[in-house]
Amino acid sequence: MSDRSARPALTLLGATDAVACEGDACAIPSLAEVTAAVEKAFTRGR
């Protein structure tokens, strides 16, 4: 069993609005939105 108090918070990396399935459905932004998010992530990384 995991120890909640010992688990560190995660640092999120990458595009925050990439495509994923949430709940019982999938959030599907347009390809343009995904491309823009990835470009934004790269810009932030530089």
Place this chain on the structure above:
Amino acid sequence: MSESIKIDIWSDIACPWCYIGKRKFEAGAKAFAEKVGDSAPEVIVEYHSYELSPETPVDFDGNAAAFLSQHKGIPASQAAQMIDRVTGVASATGLEYDYDALQHTNTVKAHQLLHYAKAHGKQVEAKERLLKAYFTEGRHVGRVEDLADLASEIGLDRDDVVRALNEDEFLDDVRADQALGLEYGIQGVPFFVIDGKYGVSGAQEAATFAQVLDQVWTERAAVTS
């Protein structure tokens, strides 16, 4: 310096972006390894259970569009549009989804099979086999006998798989994964946890995964040098 990077991936079988994300992650990990060269760390992947729709019956009466429409409360036409879009993205990733043949079902037994496979050193093979069966082959991944067939195809003991699934031997492991996912605050899948410290959500581009792995590896090298 540690010679490996651990990647814990939360995903479901019935999740189109999880299969796409798997392919993109694999491509990103390959690009990372090629960039780093001989000193590249081993990337160790472990899959964790996440049920997108635990209330779905094993024998769901209807197709994927009907399910999506019903559960998301959207018109069937919009659900069909979503499916068309994800099918197109999958195709661009080298995956030929067949939603006409797809059999929507409950995935808790499939998750138990993934844990069984992990205990026998074949989890990565099992994950790929289940996703392929579900999205591209129209195979049923909710019934014990069908799952046992798939398990035997990757070299697992069919009879023992039937026994383990009928006894829910690995159900506690599925629930533990889900509890850990909650602790991490995971609300959507695929979700990647790197070295237990970094989170990456969604089916990111391969280049993004490569960049993230590079960033984590560089950071670790700086700390240990």
